[in-house]
Amino acid sequence: xxSLPIQVYFALSISLxxxxxxxxxxxxxxxxxxxxxxxxxxxxxxxxxxxxYWIGNGVVDPLIRSIVIISMGIASIVAALAIAFxxxxxxxxxxxxxxxxxxxxx
Amino acid sequence: MxxxxxxxxxxxxxxxxxxxxxxxxxARPISRAVGGFILFSVLVAILYLYLGAPYLAGSQIAxxxxxxxxxxxxxxxxxxxxxxxxxxxxxxxxxxxxxxxxAFIVAWVVLYGYPYSPGITSDAITSVLSRVxxxxxxxxxxxxxxxxxYRGIDILIQGVLVIGIAAGLxxxxxxxxxxx
Numbered sequence: 459x460x461s462l463p464i465q466v467y468f469a470l471s472i473s474l475x476x477x478x479x480x481x482x483x484x485x486x487x488x489x490x491x492x493x494x495x496x497x498x499x500x501x502x503x504x505x506x507x508x509x510x511y512w513i514g515n516g517v518v519d520p521l522i523r524s525i526v527i528i529s530m531g532i533a534s535i536v537a538a539l540a541i542a543f544x545x546x547x548x549x550x551x552x553x554x555x556x557x558x559x560x561x562x563x564x
Numbered sequence: 565m566x567x568x569x570x571x572x573x574x575x576x577x578x579x580x581x582x583x584x585x586x587x588x589x590x591a592r593p594i595s596r597a598v599g600g601f602i603l604f605s606v607l608v609a610i611l612y613l614y615l616g617a618p619y620l621a622g623s624q625i626a627x628x629x630x631x632x633x634x635x636x637x638x639x640x641x642x643x644x645x646x647x648x649x650x651x652x653x654x655x656x657x658x659x660x661x662x663x664x665x666x667a668f669i670v671a672w673v674v675l676y677g678y679p680y681s682p683g684i685t686s687d688a689i690t691s692v693l694s695r696v697x698x699x700x701x702x703x704x705x706x707x708x709x710x711x712x713x714y715r716g717i718d719i720l721i722q723g724v725l726v727i728g729i730a731a732g733l734x735x736x737x738x739x740x741x742x743x744x
Contacts, residue, residue, distance in 0.1 A: 469671035
């Protein structure tokens with residue numbers, strides 16, 4: 459078992475979500491926003507793994523492992539799609555600044 | 565009093581993960597942020613390995629440190645020249661550090677430390693899990709009944725969603741015809 463209580467790891471995952479939310483709301487570079495999404499997904503995965511570790515009494519529960527691996531795959535797909543959009547946006551508008559994409563408004 | 569070695573490793577991993585996340589947020593230029601993300605992923609993989617989940621650690625390394633970072637570097641190289649970002653503001657960095665540390669402390673206190681908070685204790689998690697397993701079967705039956713009884717509305721909603729996605733994609737990819 460871990461030396462620290464699992465609540466500390468939950469707190470770490472919540473603070474990762476907070477950092478990702480900060481980047482999403484403040485930063486303008488699209489690549490950094492993609493990084494923020496990946497940070498948030500990793501935080502959520504970490505909460506899952508810690509819960510599985512607690513349920514499995516020292517070994518991460520196999521169901522939780524499979525869920526987390528599927529979540530990682532989906533996260534990579536999301537990142538690939540987002541990066542494709544970044545390249546499209548750069549070709550169309552010539553910028554990576556999310557606030558300059560005002561043509562996308564209705 | 566001797567500090568146990570496990571505690572040092574865990575504390576180091578937690579502090580490293582949190583610090584590298586903040587570095588991803590504030591590093592300039594963006595290539596350094598990608599470097600911080602690699603460090604972050606490796607530390608999370610070591611944490612998974614420490615918790616006894618080697619396959620998760622391998623997947624974390626392969627997917628995040630390999631695939632996602634490679635794609636990010638590809639996007640960076642394609643979308644050059646790099647645009648000048650706003651300069652690093654010390655006040656903002658300190659504010660972010662303060663917000664992060666405060667969030668960590670508040671979350672830890674709410675989850676564990678404060679004696680009068682409901683908190684997530686072992687008993688609470690056990691009772692919630694037992695209730696979830698009881699409720700799950702009833703919920704499944706109710707959901708399938710609901711979907712079957714209102715299948716017309718379900719198909720309509722799916723159609724609206726598909727049309728909306730198609731409209732959005734066609735709007736995004738439409739070509740602008742220059743007027744002569």
